[in-house]
Amino acid sequence: MAALTRLLKPSHSFSSHISYIPRSLSTASIEEADPRFPSSPFSTPNPLPPRSDPKDRNVQWVFLGSPGVGKGTYGSRLSNLLGVPHIATGDLVRHELSSSGPLSLQLAEIVNQGKLVSDEIIISLLSKRLEAGEAKGESGFILDGFPRTIRQAEILEGVTEIDLVVNLKLPEYVLLEKCLGRRTCSQCGGNFNVASINIKGENGNPGIIMAPLLPPPHCASKLTIRSDDTEAVVKERLHVYNEMSQPVEEFYRSRGKLLEFDLPGGIPESWPKLLQALNLDDHEDTQSAAA
Numbered sequence: 020m021a022a023l024t025r026l027l028k029p030s031h032s033f034s035s036h037i038s039y040i041p042r043s044l045s046t047a048s049i050e051e052a053d054p055r056f057p058s059s060p061f062s063t064p065n066p067l068p069p070r071s072d073p074k075d076r077n078v079q080w081v082f083l084g085s086p087g088v089g090k091g092t093y094g095s096r097l098s099n100l101l102g103v104p105h106i107a108t109g110d111l112v113r114h115e116l117s118s119s120g121p122l123s124l125q126l127a128e129i130v131n132q133g134k135l136v137s138d139e140i141i142i143s144l145l146s147k148r149l150e151a152g153e154a155k156g157e158s159g160f161i162l163d164g165f166p167r168t169i170r171q172a173e174i175l176e177g178v179t180e181i182d183l184v185v186n187l188k189l190p191e192y193v194l195l196e197k198c199l200g201r202r203t204c205s206q207c208g209g210n211f212n213v214a215s216i217n218i219k220g221e222n223g224n225p226g227i228i229m230a231p232l233l234p235p236p237h238c239a240s241k242l243t244i245r246s247d248d249t250e251a252v253v254k255e256r257l258h259v260y261n262e263m264s265q266p267v268e269e270f271y272r273s274r275g276k277l278l279e280f281d282l283p284g285g286i287p288e289s290w291p292k293l294l295q296a297l298n299l300d301d302h303e304d305t306q307s308a309a310a
């Protein structure tokens with residue numbers, strides 16, 4: 020329980036917000052060095068070695084990347100494949116926003132300006148989510164949208180061992196289009212994207228083609244747009260990412276945990292390559308997951 024005790028020390032500014040750290044975010048493996056990840060800084064992490072069943076892997080992964088890059092898309096696909104929960108702090112924030120709880124007005128103002136919610140609030144929401152998952156017997160996770168500040172990364176580092184951090188990357192001009200094209204079905208919760216991206220390569224920069232991910236007819240009349248997916252707010256979120264979250268990439272790079280992944284295109288092009296980069300292309304489940 021060493022890590023938990025450390026986190027809950029009265030001197031720690033988060034002590035009043037973290038009432039519980041699930042076992043998966045607490046003790047055991049912290050003190051043991053993980054031989055999969057060499058300690059030398061700037062080394063490229065070696066994703067998990069192939070094993071017979073991806074669901075045995077119980078991963079603790081983080082997805083980093085700018086708004087619109089596809090953290091949710093690929094995080095949730097991998098969560099299905101690996102049988103671990105996909106926990107997106109943006110979803111936790113939106114869930115809180117949609118409730119009439121005391122936090123919702125405060126959160127609406129922050130989110131609709133494209134700013135970051137305070138570390139205290141986000142850790143409190145995440146702790147509650149992990150606690151609920153632990154009670155249901157969840158173990159392992161794919162974290163999406165957390166950590167987003169060095170402070171969040173340090174706190175996470177203090178309580179658990181992150182196996183791998185996947186840094187998804189797309190050129191900035193594509194990110195804006197992708198955010199503005201996002202749609203969610205208010206009935207089934209399905210996520211779609213109406214943006215059609217076809218940028219020719221020039222001046223040594225590669226071109227990129229991303230076909231839209233269109234909703235089926237029964238969702239078409241029920242599509243919603245996130246209130247923070249307006250041009251001005253997306254630009255601010257991209258700016259905030261560069262200022263506050265890009266240093267988190269370096270935090271993990273220097274610990275040898277960062278796997279850089281440049282998306283080569285849309286889902287059909289990117290998903291098989293991502294599986295390959297993660298050593299997950301060896302299992303039959305990947306075929307059905309790709310469908």
Ligand SMILES: Nc1ncnc2c1ncn2[C@@H]1O[C@H](COP(=O)(O)OP(=O)(O)O)[C@@H](O)[C@H]1O
Nearest residue numbers: 086087108109112130134135136141164165167
């Ligand atoms: N780890 C976090 N720290 C602070 N704020 C967060 C965090 N995760 C989500 N948020 C808040 O929720 C909003 C939506 O998050 P998310 O859905 O991850 O958006 P994005 O598309 O920008 O990656 C963010 O703009 C921010 O206000």
